[in-house]
Amino acid sequence: MLLNNVWLLIADMLLIVLCWLITVLCWVFFGAYFFLSRFAGDTCTALEGFQQDPYNNSLSSILPCDELLLAESVLNDVSAGVYKLVNEVNANISRMQQDSSFGVCNPFSGQPEYNYQPNNCSENDIRIGDIPEADYLCGSCGWSLQWRDSDIRKHGVCNGGIPISGNDFRTAIAYTSSIQVLLNSYPGMESLLHCQTVKDAFAEILENHCNPVKREVKIVWAGLVFLSIVMVFLVLTWIVEAYHARNHRFSDGSVKPHHVDDHVIELGRPEEGGKDGVNSN
Known part of the structure; x- marks a missing residue:
């Protein structure tokens, strides 16, 4: 019985560790997609600035149209x-x-x-x-x-x-x-x-790619952050339940001491005294 409880405890610990790893991966993917969302937003903003003024914008160091x-x-x-x-x-x-x-x-x-x-x-x-x-x-x-x-x-x-x-x-x-x-x-x-060739290429990106990419990436990272939070609560709940289950298993499988009632002890004392008197005689 005790051995079975030990194996169940090990299985619970492994599952908890696995769930924590999955939770960490969810947070990592959330961070990656959140960074991608911000990067796409900043890139599209830079392209819009280039469209407005090709000769003075944040991309002038890369595309020196001036x-x-x-x-x-x-x-x-x-x-x-x-x-x-x-x-x-x-x-x-x-x-x-x-x-x-x-x-x-x-x-x-x-x-x-x-x-x-x-x-x-x-x-x-x-x-x-x-x-x-x-x-x-x-x-x-x-x-x-x-x-x-x-x-x-x-x-x-x-x-x-x-x-x-x-x-x-x-x-x-x-x-x-x-x-x-x-x-x-x-x-x-x-x-x-x-720089009309570059402007035409950027205009196509802004029209056909920027908004869809920002929208879809935002949906992905929002779903990942929700999943990550849910996983944290589930893992914490599982840890608490596993802790209570472990205490219950070991309390059921342990050897309890045998308690003798007080009146039984009191009843046994005269007999012991009588026996001692007989023996003394």
């Missing part, structure tokens, strides 16, 4: 150079052919902004990137890259148009191809200069 503004003057110089070059070409076309109804599309607005506006062209304007594939450069006469050199020499003069030699045409193709490559990369450079 330093990129130093390159804005270089980009403006490129825009101004292309703008002036296209205007010069159009002026030459107008001077060489008075009745010319078309020109080269200027992809930039006027000074001082020189904004990139590739779609701000009339129907008769030729886009810079379309010049190599065009069947004409002016009037009804022009040059094609598929023409042989002999054809170029034969068609050295345009009837009713602007005379263009093959070498000049190749030079124009080289210029227009280079400018078009620059124009293709211009939106990306402008976006990088104003």
Whole structure:
């Protein structure tokens, strides 16, 4: 009986230790998710600050967008150079052919902004990137890259148009191809200069991820703190119950002393005295 009580006591102690370990893990997970909740909140707040002012915010040390503004003057110089070059070409076309109804599309607005506006062209304007594939450069006469050199020499003069030699045409193709490559990369450079790519990425995070993450993480840590508190009360209750059960088991299994009533002892005394008298006789 005593051995069984000992084994039951050991089992209770092991279960209590196991419950304490589970309780500690619940508190640890609560702390981790609570930290994650605060971290997500601070991160989203920092992203919102970046959206409001990319050049002066808490992320400026990591994303120095203000330093990129130093390159804005270089980009403006490129825009101004292309703008002036296209205007010069159009002026030459107008001077060489008075009745010319078309020109080269200027992809930039006027000074001082020189904004990139590739779609701000009339129907008769030729886009810079379309010049190599065009069947004409002016009037009804022009040059094609598929023409042989002999054809170029034969068609050295345009009837009713602007005379263009093959070498000049190749030079124009080289210029227009280079400018078009620059124009293709211009939106990306402008976006990088104003940190627009980063702003778009942060805007997507704020719109699609920030609020759901903060809400779900808060639900998790709130559930964990409730579970942890419940586990603490349960373990304490179990400890108290185990303590009372242990005392009850050992009190039932112990050997109790045999108590003799007083009147039995008193009744036994004369007999003992009589026996002593007989023996003395």
